[in-house]
Amino acid sequence: MSDRVSDRLPVEPSAAHLTSTSERGSFCSARCTCGWRGPARRARSLARDDAASHEAEAGRA
Template sequence: MAHEETQEKNGHTATVVEQGRFCLARCTCGWRGPARRARSRARTDAEEHTEAHTGEDAGEDAGEHPGDHIGEP
């Protein structure tokens, strides 16, 4: 299992992980993105997750929680 591209913002560290022919984004908060065939899409998932949590330190709720994306196409 290979790891690459760590994105870190506001304590969220999202990493793209390769599993066979698929890639997925994972975060230290427990969030996991869907399996993707395109590494670039997994990177985008990681970026979107970290961006969604940009306002967390200011007391804003980004509306995403671990597991929100599980099962999405």
């Protein structure tokens, strides 16, 4: 099965971290342009929450 980008999360144009979600089979995971990747989730909403948490933490650094 192939990875495919399913959602693009809204981010600020000046943000360095651009996140998206990708699906592989029945699992969805968040990933970022910085190389970070979240855990595989069955619920897309949880993967989007992981991505939002990553962006928030990256914004504090």
